[in-house]
Amino acid sequence: KQEVTQIPAALSVPEGENLVLNCSFTDSAIYNLQWFRQDPGKGLTSLLLIQSSQREQTSGRLNASLDKSSGRSTLYIAASQPGDSATYLCAVGTGTASKLTFGTGTRLQVTL
Protein backbone atom coordinates (compact mmCIF):
# COMPACT_ATOMS: atom_id res chain seq x y z
CA LYS A 1 0.00 0.00 0.00
CA GLN A 2 1.36 3.38 -1.01
CA GLU A 3 2.16 5.73 1.87
CA VAL A 4 3.12 9.35 1.37
CA THR A 5 4.83 11.41 4.05
CA GLN A 6 5.62 15.09 4.07
CA ILE A 7 8.23 16.78 6.20
CA PRO A 8 8.07 19.16 7.94
CA ALA A 9 4.45 19.15 9.08
CA ALA A 10 4.61 22.88 9.69
CA LEU A 11 7.05 25.59 8.76
CA SER A 12 7.30 29.28 9.53
CA VAL A 13 9.77 31.47 7.64
CA PRO A 14 10.32 35.21 7.21
CA GLU A 15 9.44 36.79 3.93
CA GLY A 16 12.10 36.51 1.27
CA GLU A 17 13.57 33.20 2.35
CA ASN A 18 13.99 30.27 0.01
CA LEU A 19 12.52 27.05 1.34
CA VAL A 20 12.22 23.37 0.57
CA LEU A 21 9.30 21.08 1.28
CA ASN A 22 9.86 17.34 1.24
CA CYS A 23 7.66 14.46 0.14
CA SER A 24 8.52 10.77 0.33
CA PHE A 25 6.60 7.75 -0.88
CA THR A 26 7.03 4.05 -0.21
CA ASP A 27 6.19 2.51 -3.59
CA SER A 28 8.30 3.82 -6.45
CA ALA A 29 5.95 2.41 -9.10
CA ILE A 30 4.26 5.74 -9.71
CA TYR A 31 3.26 7.36 -12.98
CA ASN A 32 3.21 10.92 -11.75
CA LEU A 33 3.52 13.17 -8.72
CA GLN A 34 1.64 16.37 -8.17
CA TRP A 35 2.03 19.26 -5.77
CA PHE A 36 -1.06 21.14 -4.62
CA ARG A 37 -1.75 24.19 -2.56
CA GLN A 38 -4.74 24.39 -0.23
CA ASP A 39 -5.86 27.55 1.49
CA PRO A 40 -7.87 27.21 4.74
CA GLY A 41 -11.37 25.94 4.06
CA LYS A 42 -10.78 25.85 0.31
CA GLY A 43 -10.23 23.28 -2.38
CA LEU A 44 -7.00 22.30 -4.10
CA THR A 45 -4.95 24.35 -6.51
CA SER A 46 -2.62 22.31 -8.67
CA LEU A 47 0.89 23.77 -8.69
CA LEU A 48 3.11 21.34 -10.54
CA LEU A 49 2.73 17.94 -12.15
CA ILE A 50 5.77 15.74 -12.76
CA GLN A 51 5.46 12.66 -14.92
CA SER A 52 7.41 9.60 -13.82
CA SER A 53 9.83 10.04 -16.71
CA GLN A 54 10.66 13.61 -15.69
CA ARG A 55 13.14 14.85 -13.11
CA GLU A 56 11.72 18.29 -12.42
CA GLN A 57 9.17 20.91 -13.31
CA THR A 58 9.28 24.66 -12.86
CA SER A 59 6.61 27.32 -12.66
CA GLY A 60 7.61 30.82 -11.67
CA ARG A 61 9.17 30.74 -8.22
CA LEU A 62 8.32 27.07 -7.78
CA ASN A 63 10.50 24.14 -8.71
CA ALA A 64 9.62 20.52 -8.04
CA SER A 65 12.01 17.62 -8.41
CA LEU A 66 11.36 13.91 -8.50
CA ASP A 67 13.70 11.04 -7.67
CA LYS A 68 11.51 8.06 -8.30
CA SER A 69 14.06 5.42 -7.38
CA SER A 70 14.56 6.83 -3.90
CA GLY A 71 10.89 7.69 -3.46
CA ARG A 72 11.39 11.42 -2.95
CA SER A 73 10.21 14.72 -4.26
CA THR A 74 10.98 18.26 -3.17
CA LEU A 75 9.16 21.51 -3.75
CA TYR A 76 11.44 24.51 -3.77
CA ILE A 77 9.90 27.94 -3.24
CA ALA A 78 12.14 30.89 -4.02
CA ALA A 79 11.84 34.31 -2.40
CA SER A 80 8.83 33.38 -0.29
CA GLN A 81 5.99 35.86 0.16
CA PRO A 82 3.18 36.13 2.75
CA GLY A 83 0.76 35.10 -0.01
CA ASP A 84 2.51 31.74 -0.17
CA SER A 85 1.11 30.89 3.26
CA ALA A 86 -1.03 27.78 2.82
CA THR A 87 -0.92 24.01 3.22
CA TYR A 88 1.07 22.22 0.54
CA LEU A 89 0.11 18.68 -0.38
CA CYS A 90 1.92 16.21 -2.57
CA ALA A 91 0.10 13.33 -4.19
CA VAL A 92 1.39 10.34 -6.13
CA GLY A 93 -0.51 8.63 -8.91
CA THR A 94 -0.37 4.86 -9.10
CA GLY A 95 -2.17 1.94 -10.64
CA THR A 96 -4.37 1.44 -13.63
CA ALA A 97 -7.23 3.16 -11.84
CA SER A 98 -5.16 6.35 -11.67
CA LYS A 99 -5.59 6.65 -7.94
CA LEU A 100 -3.96 9.49 -6.09
CA THR A 101 -2.48 9.00 -2.65
CA PHE A 102 -2.04 12.23 -0.75
CA GLY A 103 0.63 13.15 1.71
CA THR A 104 0.03 14.51 5.15
CA GLY A 105 0.71 18.09 4.10
CA THR A 106 3.07 20.88 5.16
CA ARG A 107 1.48 23.97 6.66
CA LEU A 108 3.55 26.97 5.61
CA GLN A 109 3.44 30.41 7.14
CA VAL A 110 5.46 33.24 5.66
CA THR A 111 5.76 36.16 8.04
CA LEU A 112 6.44 39.81 7.30
Added chain:
Amino acid sequence: GAVVSQHPSWVICKSGTSVKIECRSLDFQATTMFWYRQFPKQSLMLMATSNEGSKATYEQGVEKDKFLINHASLTLSTLTVTSAHPEDSSFYICSARDLKLMGGRTQYFGPGTRLLVL
Protein backbone atom coordinates in the same frame (compact mmCIF):
# COMPACT_ATOMS: atom_id res chain seq x y z
CA GLY B 1 -10.29 24.33 -19.54
CA ALA B 2 -10.85 21.21 -17.38
CA VAL B 3 -13.07 22.85 -14.78
CA VAL B 4 -14.90 20.88 -12.11
CA SER B 5 -17.67 22.37 -10.02
CA GLN B 6 -19.37 21.18 -6.85
CA HIS B 7 -22.73 22.07 -5.41
CA PRO B 8 -23.46 23.04 -2.75
CA SER B 9 -20.29 24.58 -1.39
CA TRP B 10 -21.72 24.57 2.12
CA VAL B 11 -24.46 22.50 3.71
CA ILE B 12 -25.77 22.26 7.26
CA CYS B 13 -28.28 19.56 8.07
CA LYS B 14 -29.90 17.86 10.99
CA SER B 15 -28.79 14.43 12.15
CA GLY B 16 -30.70 11.67 10.39
CA THR B 17 -31.30 13.52 7.14
CA SER B 18 -29.71 12.72 3.79
CA VAL B 19 -27.56 15.14 1.86
CA LYS B 20 -26.73 15.08 -1.85
CA ILE B 21 -23.57 16.64 -3.24
CA GLU B 22 -23.12 17.18 -6.97
CA CYS B 23 -19.88 17.13 -8.91
CA ARG B 24 -19.86 18.36 -12.50
CA SER B 25 -17.21 18.52 -15.18
CA LEU B 26 -18.01 21.73 -17.05
CA ASP B 27 -15.93 21.53 -20.22
CA PHE B 28 -14.86 17.92 -20.58
CA GLN B 29 -16.29 14.45 -20.32
CA ALA B 30 -15.41 12.79 -17.05
CA THR B 31 -15.06 9.10 -17.70
CA THR B 32 -14.00 8.65 -14.09
CA MET B 33 -14.80 10.65 -10.99
CA PHE B 34 -13.27 10.32 -7.55
CA TRP B 35 -14.67 11.30 -4.16
CA TYR B 36 -12.44 12.29 -1.25
CA ARG B 37 -13.10 13.42 2.28
CA GLN B 38 -10.88 15.56 4.41
CA PHE B 39 -11.09 15.96 8.18
CA PRO B 40 -9.79 19.16 9.77
CA LYS B 41 -6.02 19.49 9.49
CA GLN B 42 -5.74 16.10 7.83
CA SER B 43 -5.02 15.04 4.30
CA LEU B 44 -7.44 13.86 1.64
CA MET B 45 -8.61 10.28 1.82
CA LEU B 46 -10.04 8.59 -1.25
CA MET B 47 -13.54 7.28 -0.59
CA ALA B 48 -14.54 5.82 -3.93
CA THR B 49 -13.95 5.76 -7.65
CA SER B 50 -16.85 5.89 -10.06
CA ASN B 51 -16.89 5.20 -13.76
CA GLU B 52 -19.75 6.49 -15.87
CA GLY B 53 -22.53 3.97 -16.17
CA SER B 54 -21.17 1.47 -13.67
CA LYS B 55 -21.15 0.94 -9.94
CA ALA B 56 -18.65 2.79 -7.81
CA THR B 57 -15.65 1.08 -6.30
CA TYR B 58 -15.30 1.90 -2.63
CA GLU B 59 -12.10 2.02 -0.64
CA GLN B 60 -11.68 -0.26 2.31
CA GLY B 61 -13.56 0.98 5.34
CA VAL B 62 -16.01 3.17 3.42
CA GLU B 63 -19.64 2.10 3.81
CA LYS B 64 -21.26 1.97 0.38
CA ASP B 65 -24.77 2.05 1.86
CA LYS B 66 -23.85 5.16 3.80
CA PHE B 67 -22.22 7.02 0.94
CA LEU B 68 -24.23 6.43 -2.23
CA ILE B 69 -22.48 7.39 -5.44
CA ASN B 70 -24.18 7.77 -8.80
CA HIS B 71 -22.30 8.56 -11.98
CA ALA B 72 -25.17 8.64 -14.43
CA SER B 73 -23.62 10.82 -17.11
CA LEU B 74 -20.22 11.84 -18.40
CA THR B 75 -20.50 15.22 -16.70
CA LEU B 76 -22.21 14.51 -13.40
CA SER B 77 -21.57 12.40 -10.33
CA THR B 78 -23.46 12.65 -7.07
CA LEU B 79 -22.55 11.63 -3.54
CA THR B 80 -25.44 11.13 -1.13
CA VAL B 81 -24.66 10.91 2.55
CA THR B 82 -27.56 8.91 3.92
CA SER B 83 -28.85 9.32 7.47
CA ALA B 84 -26.08 11.77 8.24
CA HIS B 85 -24.61 11.95 11.71
CA PRO B 86 -22.24 14.49 13.29
CA GLU B 87 -19.24 12.23 12.61
CA ASP B 88 -19.98 12.59 8.89
CA SER B 89 -19.19 16.29 9.14
CA SER B 90 -16.25 16.82 6.85
CA PHE B 91 -14.97 18.48 3.70
CA TYR B 92 -15.89 16.44 0.62
CA ILE B 93 -13.93 16.99 -2.59
CA CYS B 94 -14.51 15.40 -5.96
CA SER B 95 -12.17 15.10 -8.89
CA ALA B 96 -12.61 14.02 -12.47
CA ARG B 97 -10.49 12.72 -15.27
CA ASP B 98 -10.93 12.36 -18.99
CA LEU B 99 -9.09 9.62 -20.84
CA LYS B 100 -8.53 12.08 -23.68
CA LEU B 101 -6.84 14.69 -21.48
CA MET B 102 -3.22 14.18 -20.43
CA GLY B 103 -3.52 10.47 -21.08
CA GLY B 104 -6.29 10.24 -18.53
CA ARG B 105 -3.88 10.32 -15.61
CA THR B 106 -4.52 13.84 -14.44
CA GLN B 107 -7.34 14.53 -12.04
CA TYR B 108 -9.06 17.90 -11.97
CA PHE B 109 -10.44 18.87 -8.60
CA GLY B 110 -13.63 20.56 -7.57
CA PRO B 111 -13.70 23.33 -4.95
CA GLY B 112 -15.11 21.06 -2.24
CA THR B 113 -18.30 20.89 -0.16
CA ARG B 114 -18.26 21.48 3.55
CA LEU B 115 -20.86 19.40 5.39
CA LEU B 116 -21.86 20.11 8.96
CA VAL B 117 -24.29 17.72 10.63
CA LEU B 118 -25.92 19.02 13.79
